[in-house]
Amino acid sequence: MLNIIKISILSFLTVAFSIVSHCQQASLQKLQLDFLTTYQGNILEFTDNDEELDILTEEGVQLIKFYIGNISLLKNGKTIWSEGKEYHLINSEQPSSFNVELNLDSTFIFDQIDFTIGTDSITNSNGPIEGDLDPINGMYWTWNNGYINFKIEGIHPNSSARGNEYQYHIGGFIHPHETIQYKSLMTSKYYNLIAVELDILFDHIDLITLPHIMSPSLAAKELSAILPNLFSLVNE
Amino acid sequence: MNKLYLVCTFLVILFVSADTYYYDQPIKIDYPESWPSPTYDFDSNPLTKAGVDLGRKIFYDPLLSKDCTVSCANCHLSYSAFTHVDHRLSHGIGDSIGNRNSLALMNLAWNKSFMWDGSVHNLDMQALAPITDPKEMGNSLDIVIQRLKDSDYYSTEFNNIFGDEVTVPKLLKVLAQFQLTLISANSKYDQVMRGDTAFTVKEESGYKLFLKHCNHCHTEPLFTNGDFANNGLTPDPLLMDLGRYSITKDPQDSFKFRVPTLRNISYSKPYMHDGRFRSLKSVINHYTLQNVNATTIDTTLKMGIYLSKKERIDLLAFLLTLSDKEFVFNQEFAFPKG
Numbered sequence: 001m002l003n004i005i006k007i008s009i010l011s012f013l014t015v016a017f018s019i020v021s022h023c024q025q026a027s028l029q030k031l032q033l034d035f036l037t038t039y040q041g042n043i044l045e046f047t048d049n050d051e052e053l054d055i056l057t058e059e060g061v062q063l064i065k066f067y068i069g070n071i072s073l074l075k076n077g078k079t080i081w082s083e084g085k086e087y088h089l090i091n092s093e094q095p096s097s098f099n100v101e102l103n104l105d106s107t108f109i110f111d112q113i114d115f116t117i118g119t120d121s122i123t124n125s126n127g128p129i130e131g132d133l134d135p136i137n138g139m140y141w142t143w144n145n146g147y148i149n150f151k152i153e154g155i156h157p158n159s160s161a162r163g164n165e166y167q168y169h170i171g172g173f174i175h176p177h178e179t180i181q182y183k184s185l186m187t188s189k190y191y192n193l194i195a196v197e198l199d200i201l202f203d204h205i206d207l208i209t210l211p212h213i214m215s216p217s218l219a220a221k222e223l224s225a226i227l228p229n230l231f232s233l234v235n236e
Numbered sequence: 237m238n239k240l241y242l243v244c245t246f247l248v249i250l251f252v253s254a255d256t257y258y259y260d261q262p263i264k265i266d267y268p269e270s271w272p273s274p275t276y277d278f279d280s281n282p283l284t285k286a287g288v289d290l291g292r293k294i295f296y297d298p299l300l301s302k303d304c305t306v307s308c309a310n311c312h313l314s315y316s317a318f319t320h321v322d323h324r325l326s327h328g329i330g331d332s333i334g335n336r337n338s339l340a341l342m343n344l345a346w347n348k349s350f351m352w353d354g355s356v357h358n359l360d361m362q363a364l365a366p367i368t369d370p371k372e373m374g375n376s377l378d379i380v381i382q383r384l385k386d387s388d389y390y391s392t393e394f395n396n397i398f399g400d401e402v403t404v405p406k407l408l409k410v411l412a413q414f415q416l417t418l419i420s421a422n423s424k425y426d427q428v429m430r431g432d433t434a435f436t437v438k439e440e441s442g443y444k445l446f447l448k449h450c451n452h453c454h455t456e457p458l459f460t461n462g463d464f465a466n467n468g469l470t471p472d473p474l475l476m477d478l479g480r481y482s483i484t485k486d487p488q489d490s491f492k493f494r495v496p497t498l499r500n501i502s503y504s505k506p507y508m509h510d511g512r513f514r515s516l517k518s519v520i521n522h523y524t525l526q527n528v529n530a531t532t533i534d535t536t537l538k539m540g541i542y543l544s545k546k547e548r549i550d551l552l553a554f555l556l557t558l559s560d561k562e563f564v565f566n567q568e569f570a571f572p573k574g
Binding site: 124125126127128129130134135136140142143144145174177216217218 | 277280281355356357358359360361364365367368369377378381403404405408409412483484485
């Protein structure tokens, strides 16, 4: 009889704990940043099919990769939550990466989301890091240690390079070639659709005189200053 | 029967413990107390016996290269202080000739940067450059990782060490672990400093000359200040190597190259970033006989160094005391057997 009582109590506690756990899980908030690249009025469609990776989009963009990180929530200009020095690689070769989801351990009332476009200098100087910062992702300069913060490649009729190609590898963290940038979005929503308007980037590029940027430089730094302007909320 | 069962159980436990111990056994590098503390962050990549052994195996394995013909050891041979002896410029796959002489590898935990132009800031990341350079190993990282995954031995070892499958960061860490064990600290110079022996008259005279003229850049006990300097070499018109400038884009860094260590200098010819000097005599002559006129030349060399013939011989005698036979012939660093 005593054993039956013990088993019953144990079962009850197990079920009760599961219910409480599930309720806690259900109340966790999910912050979502969904990125959408646009160019010439079109949303760029990318594929993760290996056989189609080299194919250009209709707009001539072959590849776009960039890091966003240190996502923070602010209220009245003060940070109320931050993921810290975490970085997410938005990678056209992995379309699922365009959706960044963060599980928050609490509910926050905020009016601003901040993030970096690119990686900080300490991350650049550190040893190898797994995940999105793994050098295997093709965003790390092997010949000059440091991350490429924003990479775009493709073909454009105005490019003076061979085959009308263009390649912009924007990176660098050592002064005076720092290229990390900061973006603030005024929003109180947990789901945010963010457009990355490449037209703004190309308005500032001279494809005739500068079809390539392949290393840290003042040109890379100047172009990086434009990057925050590319990002805007779609679902305001 | 019970006794046999107990003995077998004991042996199994012993075997498993030994196996676990091997994978967890920490390694601490040994260096003289008089040396400064290493700059490498060992907390980020703690050395273990298994990690060092695995790194050593991979260091000597040509599977890192595109055509499986070139390993790290091709350009960094243990018997020549881990440099590419007798090669002005290193060569890689398909006999392609690179642009620089390979640097000797030793005492890397004290380096502030790596490569002749300081382009690498962290030892853990250094291997990326030669693995992917088309004139060195010419490979891509995903092919390297796939090869390691396809190898039963390597995939098992990485899993045993890291509890997970091989990735680029893990590969880089074990390579760094092996290289961090390459400590050279038992040359005659070191023995003299410890009081175990004494310089000869020539060597003592050479040491005094060294302290007066060379120590500014080749600072003891590591025999490098870890900095970059223009030592007045006329640029090779075919290579037109701008050195540190190619990284910083600062004109003041034009033709500056890292100050290499002079330890084991007798084993690591030829000398300079482009291997132009085949002998130490030529190096000393460069510093002592030539009038050097370059805009960014190091201030200590602007007026030249004037040494008599005898003084040059004495200086050479001292430099030879920096040879560490124990280091270059250490079988723990050589090609792994078995």
